Amino acid sequence: MLIRIPRGWELPDSAATPEPLVLDRRKALGLGGALIGAGLARPARAQEGALTAMRNTRYPPAREVTPERDATTYNNYYEFGPGKSIASGAQRLPQRPWTLKFEGMVEKPQELDLDGLLRRVSLEERVLRHRCVEAWAMTVPWTGFPMAELLKIAAPTASAKYVVFETVADRSAMPGLRQSWYPWPYSEGCTMAEAANEMCFLAVGMYGKPVPPQNGGPIRVLFPWKYGFKSGKALTTIRFTDTRPVSFWEKLQPSEYGFWANVNPEVPHPRWSQASERLLGSNERVPTKIFNGYGEFVASLYEGMSGERLFL
Numbered sequence: 001m002l003i004r005i006p007r008g009w010e011l012p013d014s015a016a017t018p019e020p021l022v023l024d025r026r027k028a029l030g031l032g033g034a035l036i037g038a039g040l041a042r043p044a045r046a047q048e049g050a051l052t053a054m055r056n057t058r059y060p061p062a063r064e065v066t067p068e069r070d071a072t073t074y075n076n077y078y079e080f081g082p083g084k085s086i087a088s089g090a091q092r093l094p095q096r097p098w099t100l101k102f103e104g105m106v107e108k109p110q111e112l113d114l115d116g117l118l119r120r121v122s123l124e125e126r127v128l129r130h131r132c133v134e135a136w137a138m139t140v141p142w143t144g145f146p147m148a149e150l151l152k153i154a155a156p157t158a159s160a161k162y163v164v165f166e167t168v169a170d171r172s173a174m175p176g177l178r179q180s181w182y183p184w185p186y187s188e189g190c191t192m193a194e195a196a197n198e199m200c201f202l203a204v205g206m207y208g209k210p211v212p213p214q215n216g217g218p219i220r221v222l223f224p225w226k227y228g229f230k231s232g233k234a235l236t237t238i239r240f241t242d243t244r245p246v247s248f249w250e251k252l253q254p255s256e257y258g259f260w261a262n263v264n265p266e267v268p269h270p271r272w273s274q275a276s277e278r279l280l281g282s283n284e285r286v287p288t289k290i291f292n293g294y295g296e297f298v299a300s301l302y303e304g305m306s307g308e309r310l311f312l
């Protein structure tokens, strides 16, 4: 797999200086990429396809990291089919070149090359819990940047109230798209306040490497406090609107999958309990936490919204 990423990110774990520091130092010295060219910061061993960043420890996972093999071989990605074993099929989805569009209620619609966009944000690593509505969970080190940073670049207007995350529908790579009863392209949405919340994250890396196609490469959104279906994979368009979007699963089955989809052990799915979850890898069952344990960061988003189905 050939992935073009800026050279600085190819630093292996063994390189002494974490990437954000390297970038800062380069900026400070005004040398840009020349530093690497001059051999001053050349990693001991350039590792093809590595993508590392300094870990942000503000969100302690309080769980073991899921073995990479489990997280990358047990997936939900309906564009490749309804089963969990879509990893090899997903390798057919090209990861570069990749463009991301910003449209709708924005100051100016934009279409940005992903690598160009990545040079304008600072990457960090976060180890986050992921909770699928089907009651399995994983804990993954993701590399990416907060959605709040992307909002600055996308420049939505004051009338924007919601964000729609539309994902790729590539007919030549994705056999699931032939199942025409599904409302492709897969899309998800949130409020502007949710998008601006510090926990809303855009991931381009996973386990120190680019996010593999099966997990949503080259770029996916993460809402760690919501059920996993909100975390759309392979984003192509981010649209700003003033009307609440109805997304993929809500269109299919509104009684089971709502707009908010915040994790809550006490609100069962109509067909099963949400009280506990199975950890990928160990298969251990553990109690589920409200907002998937991220309430201290996100609960205030929902204060006073008693009329809403916040947990479905």
Ligand SMILES: Nc1nc2c(c(=O)[nH]1)N[C@H]1C(S)=C(S)[C@@H](COP(=O)(O)O)O[C@H]1N2
Pocket: 071, 074, 075, 076, 077, 078, 079, 131, 132, 133, 167, 168, 186, 214, 215, 216, 227, 228, 229, 230, 231, 232, 233, 234
């Ligand atoms: N485009 C797209 N994004 C998607 C899905 C999908 O089918 N298509 N499935 C969702 C669901 S239900 C879950 S649980 C997570 C799974 O992510 P993972 O395969 O990285 O564990 O992706 C979400 N994002």
Ligand SMILES: [Mo]
Pocket: 076, 131, 132, 133, 134, 227, 228, 229
């Ligand atoms: Mo899911």
